[in-house]
Structure formats: C-alpha cells, structure tokens
Amino acid sequence: MDVLADVLSATKIGGTVTARVHAAGPWGIEFPHLPSAVFHHVSRGSCWLRLPGAGPLPLTAGDLVLLPAGTGHVMAGDPTGPTVRFEDVTRAQRSGPGTPIDFPGPGPRTSLVCGGYRFDTHASHPLLTLPPVLLLRADPSARRHDLTETLRMLTAELADPAPGSQTITDRLVDVLFVHVLRQWEASRDAPDRGAGWWAALRDAEVAAAISLIHEGPGRAWTVDALAREVGVSRATLSRRFTRLVGEPPLAYLTRWRLEIAARRLRDTKDSVTRIANSVGYTSEFAFSRAFTRHRGTPPSRYRATHSAPGAGRG
Known part of the structure; x- marks a missing residue:
C-alpha cells in the first residue's frame, strides 16, 4: 500500500495553478494567502522571499521553495521595496495559458516558475503538518536528478503549451510535490528525522499498521x-505509533475514515449512509456526529458547499 499516494489523493482537490514570471528590477509581487501548497522555482537570476514576521530569504538560480500552508508572501527583486498584488498583475496583463507575467525594467533579469497544489483546507492529516517553509537549494549532484528533470519538463510545458497541456502540468505538479517532500526529508539532519510522519513510514511495524488502516478503513480494527x-x-x-504519528492508532483510524468520507462526499453522489458504512460506521447518526466534530459541519452541508463540478457522473 502506497500510503503517501493515498494521503495525497484524499487531501488534494481540483487541479493546479501555474504561472511563469519574467522580471527585471525593480519588481515585487505580493501573493495572497491561498488554500494551496505554493511553490516557486528560480530558473534564472536571483530574488527574495519575504514572509510576515520573518527576515527576507535570498533565492538563487536552481533554488525551490515550498510554502505548504499557502502563507501570504512576497517574491521580489530586492529585500525591501514596493510590491503589486498578483491578481492585479494578471488582470492588467490579461495573461492567458502559457503567457508569462512580465516585469520589464533596467535591473538584472529573473525567471520564476510558480505553482499551487490545492488541498482540502479542512484536511488535518499529519502528513500536512510541515514546516511553514521548505527550501531546497540548487544541487548539481545526481541526488536531485528526479526533481530537476520534473522542473525542466514543467518549465518546457508552460513555455510551449499545446492541447492537453493542463493535464500534463497538473500531473507534473503532482510529481513535483512528491519529489519535494522526498528531497526535504532526505536533506534533514538525523536528529530531526527521529519522529514525525516520515519517521513513521520508515518504522516497519508502524508503517505496516498504517498500511492496514489504509487498505481496510471499514474494518472494525482494534489495537490488539x-x-x-x-x-x-x-x-x-x-x-x-503515538510517538511517531502524533496520535494513537484508533485516533488515526478515525481521522483517516473521515478524510476518505470527505473525499467521497466531494467527488461522488453516494448516499451519506453508504459512505458511512464504507468507512466503518454502522450508524449514519454516529457518522454524522463524528464528521461534524471533525469538520465543523454536517456531511450534507459539507457536500453542498464542497462538491466538485460533475461529481458522481458516470
């Protein structure tokens, strides 16, 4: 059972958003808070990442930064100075698919590939408990070959879109996100790798227990x-399990059942009773109570406000 793939499938909603930026100083773009894991790859030149409450972070060609929680931020040609809002730039330039956002100016040129991997904003899986900033510095070694190649293909597809480009970019961003997580985990110091979700996947017995829960969420599991x-x-x-995952096995089971239920409420027209039964609840009332406690809204209301267009077709 590929637990990581299962988690990403359950928590991702919709497609991805991507853009290219070509800028020459002075320039600065203010990105709003988004329900996405936002990334920026510096393909040329250098720039600064400015976050509220933190010092400006310099980025150079080859660097990639991921903001897992989609925190509002600024990408700019210098550590201070005025900015324009991203939505104002795209509206003014009427950017279409494949059209880069252009900031002409007399300063050094910088090129960025920007994107967002959209999550269910109510998802609370431990995998999504990541640092506010994941920075992967440029690495010419073979260790980043897969990540580098994915970025190359994404950049090429955005530069020369053709029929089917949206599907290709969506898939490449999916792949890129996994490679970023892998590289970040591999780059962490040994003391930082001793606990947490990734450490749980490296522990043979805990990983096996997580896989069993993912393979059979509807089973009446006990810790025994x-x-x-x-x-x-x-x-x-x-x-x-509790030390590595951050909660006891049956608490994780409940959380995972409700993540799956949320996905099915969004993506299918199955009845609430059928969904409840599929994730191990014999009573729709008990399921609704647990779902409301977890999501802050009853299943029927969640479905009404979160259903994907065309959900349940076919």
Whole structure:
C-alpha cells in the first residue's frame, strides 16, 4: 500500500495553478494567502522571499521553495521595496495559458516558475503538518536528478503549451510535490528525522499498521488486532505509533475514515449512509456526529458547499 499516494489523493482537490514570471528590477509581487501548497522555482537570476514576521530569504538560480500552508508572501527583486498584488498583475496583463507575467525594467533579469497544489483546507492529516517553509537549494549532484528533470519538463510545458497541456502540468505538479517532500526529508539532519510522519513510514511495524488502516478503513480494527497483524505487542505498537504519528492508532483510524468520507462526499453522489458504512460506521447518526466534530459541519452541508463540478457522473 502506497500510503503517501493515498494521503495525497484524499487531501488534494481540483487541479493546479501555474504561472511563469519574467522580471527585471525593480519588481515585487505580493501573493495572497491561498488554500494551496505554493511553490516557486528560480530558473534564472536571483530574488527574495519575504514572509510576515520573518527576515527576507535570498533565492538563487536552481533554488525551490515550498510554502505548504499557502502563507501570504512576497517574491521580489530586492529585500525591501514596493510590491503589486498578483491578481492585479494578471488582470492588467490579461495573461492567458502559457503567457508569462512580465516585469520589464533596467535591473538584472529573473525567471520564476510558480505553482499551487490545492488541498482540502479542512484536511488535518499529519502528513500536512510541515514546516511553514521548505527550501531546497540548487544541487548539481545526481541526488536531485528526479526533481530537476520534473522542473525542466514543467518549465518546457508552460513555455510551449499545446492541447492537453493542463493535464500534463497538473500531473507534473503532482510529481513535483512528491519529489519535494522526498528531497526535504532526505536533506534533514538525523536528529530531526527521529519522529514525525516520515519517521513513521520508515518504522516497519508502524508503517505496516498504517498500511492496514489504509487498505481496510471499514474494518472494525482494534489495537490488539493491528498489533497481531504486524507482529508486535499491543503496548509496543501503541507507544511507537503515538510517538511517531502524533496520535494513537484508533485516533488515526478515525481521522483517516473521515478524510476518505470527505473525499467521497466531494467527488461522488453516494448516499451519506453508504459512505458511512464504507468507512466503518454502522450508524449514519454516529457518522454524522463524528464528521461534524471533525469538520465543523454536517456531511450534507459539507457536500453542498464542497462538491466538485460533475461529481458522481458516470
């Protein structure tokens, strides 16, 4: 069971948003807070990332920065100075697919590839508990070959769009996001890798228990049953699972069931009762109560406000 793929599938909504920026100083773009994991790749030149409450961060060619929570920020040619809002720039330039956002000026030129990977804003999976900024510095070694190649293909597709380009860019951004997570995890110091979601996936028994939950979310799991399946004691599984994942096994089971239910409410026309049964609830009332506690809104209201266009067709 590919748990990472399963989590990303459950928590992602809609397609992706991508743009190219070509700028020469002075320039500055203010990006609003977005329900997305926002990334910027500096393909040429250099620039600065400015975040509220933090010092400006210099970026150079080859660097990639990911803001997992879509925090409002500024990309600019210098660490201070005026900015224009991203939506105002795109409106003024009437940018179409493949058309770069252009800032002409006398200063050094910088090129960016920007994108957003849209999440369900109510999702609370531990995987999404990431640092506010993930920075991957340019690395000419083979360690970043997959990431570099994905960025190359994405940049080329955006520069020369053709029929089907939206599908290709959506898939490439999906792939890019996974490569960024892998590279970030590989680059962390050993002490930082001792706990957390990624450490859980490296622990054989805890990873096996997570896989069992993902493979059979509707099963009436107990901690004893999970422990027997993975070959450790109940106490050992509970202790290691809680330390690495951040919550006990059955709390994670409940969270995952409700993430799946939210996806099905968004993407299908299955009845609430059918969805409840598929994730292990024998009572629609119990499911609705748990879903409301988790999401802050009843299943029927969540569906009405979050259903994807054409959900349940076919």
